Amino acid sequence: MAVSAAQDLDELCYLSAQSLNSLKVSEHYHVIKLLGEGSYGKVMLAVHKKRGSPMALKFFPRESTTLVSFLREYNLSLSYCTHPSLTRALGIFFSTPDYYVFAQQAGLYGDLYSVIVSEVGMEEERIQRVMAQLSGAVTHLHSLGFVHRDIKPENIFLCDSQCRWVKLGDFGLARAIGSTVRAVWYESPFCTPEVEPAKEADKEWERRQAAGIEEEMEDIWITVEPCIDSWALGVLTYCLLTGCFPWEESTSDDRGYRRYKDWFEAGKEFNHAKTDCYSTMEAQHRDNPPPSQFSSISPLAMALFKELLVPEPKQRGSPEEILSYLGGPWLMDSERDQRRRAEEAQKEASKIRETGVMEGELLREGKGER
Numbered sequence: 584m585a586v587s588a589a590q591d592l593d594e595l596c597y598l599s600a601q602s603l604n605s606l607k608v609s610e611h612y613h614v615i616k617l618l619g620e621g622s623y624g625k626v627m628l629a630v631h632k633k634r635g636s637p638m639a640l641k642f643f644p645r646e647s648t649t650l651v652s653f654l655r656e657y658n659l660s661l662s663y664c665t666h667p668s669l670t671r672a673l674g675i676f677f678s679t680p681d682y683y684v685f686a687q688q689a690g691l692y693g694d695l696y697s698v699i700v701s702e703v704g705m706e707e708e709r710i711q712r713v714m715a716q717l718s719g720a721v722t723h724l725h726s727l728g729f730v731h732r733d734i735k736p737e738n739i740f741l742c743d744s745q746c747r748w749v750k751l752g753d754f755g756l757a758r759a760i761g762s763t764v765r766a767v768w769y770e771s772p773f774c775t776p777e778v779e780p781a782k783e784a785d786k787e788w789e790r791r792q793a794a795g796i797e798e799e800m801e802d803i804w805i806t807v808e809p810c811i812d813s814w815a816l817g818v819l820t821y822c823l824l825t826g827c828f829p830w831e832e833s834t835s836d837d838r839g840y841r842r843y844k845d846w847f848e849a850g851k852e853f854n855h856a857k858t859d860c861y862s863t864m865e866a867q868h869r870d871n872p873p874p875s876q877f878s879s880i881s882p883l884a885m886a887l888f889k890e891l892l893v894p895e896p897k898q899r900g901s902p903e904e905i906l907s908y909l910g911g912p913w914l915m916d917s918e919r920d921q922r923r924r925a926e927e928a929q930k931e932a933s934k935i936r937e938t939g940v941m942e943g944e945l946l947r948e949g950k951g952e953r
């Protein structure tokens with residue numbers, strides 16, 4: 584699978600390299616606004632002058648992007664993102680003197696990160712809708728032989744404000760299943776625990792630098808597996824439910840992660856078998872209470888975390904598992920009540936504000952100010 588998926592993609596890159604044309608953006612597109620910026624480039628909303636169709640143009644600076652990595656992301660998005668919740672390229676790619684550019688479907692309602700930071704806890708129904716779509720999208724990508732490797736709220740684009748249709752995008756780090764990549768550790772809970780040795784190696788390198796030791800260090804390599812995406816989907820579920828991260832980084836020196844891992848290990852002793860019976864999940868929850876950062880999470884969602892947030896990569900469940908956990912509560916009743924009350928108070932406050940504005944306007948009209 585790995586060899587053929589990677590080879591097929593290389594072949595597409597080779598063919599498309601022969602038809603890369605140069606173009607002046609302003610001759611063919613009305614550029615409307617900036618949709619976002621990432622570490623590799625910027626993304627603009629544009630309308631094709633002749634066809635009138637809106638699209639997202641992704642600009643990759645040529646000085647920091649290799650042609651191969653540009654073509655790989657473009658071709659992956661064009662030929663393998665054939666699921667409605669994957670952002671597909673539109674068959675338009677070109678270069679300018681400063682950029683490589685390709686066009687893809689545009690999410691016109693921002694990304695999931697903006698929803699998480701602007702709302703005090705999303706409703707469960709909306710969260711489950713998002714996770715159901717992502718489960719399908721990621722399973723589809725895996726079935727075609729690729730792992731996304733960068734699932735996070737900033738890479739999930741919205742096609743409507745209620746998250747009825749979301750699309751996973753940014754395939755810059757996607758690689759074929761089974762390929763080997765250099766392990767890169769970064770400070771985020773999305774970074775999988777199996778990359779921890781790379782953090783140790785970074786520390787060792789810094790220590791040697793400080794001591795003036797010139798000796799080269801060997802890179803650590805890992806195999807690309809679908810379970811990398813399962814982990815990220817678990818962390819994402821937690822972010823959507825709580826509006827924050829479960830811990831800072833998935834390493835043994837992080838207190839939050841250590842507490843989670845201890846709970847997970849203890850669960851092996853308490854939970855004799857995996858169950859889909861809610862009262863059994865509740866009993867397991869009572870026998871082995873989760874660490875405090877999970878106090879608002881229901882036994883059902885904790886059971887889902889036991890599938891996705893498994894420290895040992897080989898034991899981690901697939902993104903498809905999410906589908907078995909939909910429909911039931913993902914938050915504790917007390918948390919749901921609290922959110923409902925906060926939402927009602929918010930609605931009441933905005934009603935009072937609106938009435939105040941209307942009364943003010945009537946008063947001004949009465950005084951003949953208009």
Ligand SMILES: Nc1ncnc2c1ncn2[C@@H]1O[C@H](COP(=O)(O)OP(=O)(O)OP(=O)(O)O)[C@@H](O)[C@H]1O
Nearest residue numbers: 618619620621622623624626639688689690737753
């Ligand atoms: N197709 C799209 N529709 C709507 N918004 C988009 C689209 N593509 C990108 N964006 C916006 O632009 C931002 C950056 O895009 P993207 O993640 O693809 O860039 P990147 O440089 O590869 O980012 P990263 O630093 O995560 O690797 C996204 O977070 C999102 O807000």
